[in-house]
Amino acid sequence: MPAKHRILTTSVANVYPFYIAKAEKKGRTKSEVDAIICWLTGYSQRQLEQELKKPTDFETFFKEAPRPNPLRSSIKGVICGVRVEEIQEPTMREIRYLDKLVDELAKGKPIEMILRT
Numbered sequence: 001m002p003a004k005h006r007i008l009t010t011s012v013a014n015v016y017p018f019y020i021a022k023a024e025k026k027g028r029t030k031s032e033v034d035a036i037i038c039w040l041t042g043y044s045q046r047q048l049e050q051e052l053k054k055p056t057d058f059e060t061f062f063k064e065a066p067r068p069n070p071l072r073s074s075i076k077g078v079i080c081g082v083r084v085e086e087i088q089e090p091t092m093r094e095i096r097y098l099d100k101l102v103d104e105l106a107k108g109k110p111i112e113m114i115l116r117t
Contacts, residue, residue, distance in 0.1 A: 004059070005089075005092065007058055007092070007095060008057065008058055008059040008091055008092070008095075009057045009058075009059065010057060010058055011055045011056065011057055012051060012052065012056050012057070012058055012061045013051075013052045013053070013054070013055065013056070015058075016052055019033050019098075019102050020033055022102060022103075022106050023102060023105050023106055025106070026105075026106040026107070026108065028105050028106060032105055032111055033102060033105065034048060035111060035115070036098070036101045036102065036105060036111075036114060036115070037098065039069055039115045040065075040068070040069055040072055040094075040097060040098055040101065041061075041062065041065035041066070041067070041068060041069070042065055042066040042067025042068060042069065043065060043066060044066075047066065058091065058094075058095055059091050062091050062094040062095070063091070065094075068094070071116045072094075072097050073085075074116050075097045075100055075101065075116075077100055079096050079099045079100045079103065080096070080099070082096070084096045084097060084100050101114055
């Protein structure tokens with residue numbers, strides 16, 4: 001059985017600051033990144049903050065997401081040279097959905113469009 005990809009066992013709390021930095025570098029905010037994560041996973045702001053205090057890895061974070069948004073499957077496009085909608089491994093696809101949404105935020109897309117509302 002092949003080893004798990006390293007990102008699956010990486011702590012969300014360790015990567016989170018990079019999402020924030022990417023957004024803030026482009027004039028966006030931490031609260032917008034949090035809104036994206038909460039929209040995608042169903043975590044409340046309070047639950048997200050609690051998860052970020054723990055060493056929860058990405059695999060567990062997405063597996064235990066309270067209400068994964070059914071609209072997340074409408075996220076399309078390329079991230080890291082791979083079409084998001086073609087990723088077969090479910091947790092990796094969830095991670096790339098998040099990456100894609102943070103990229104859209106950093107590129108100046110309105111939050112309403114990012115959240116597919």
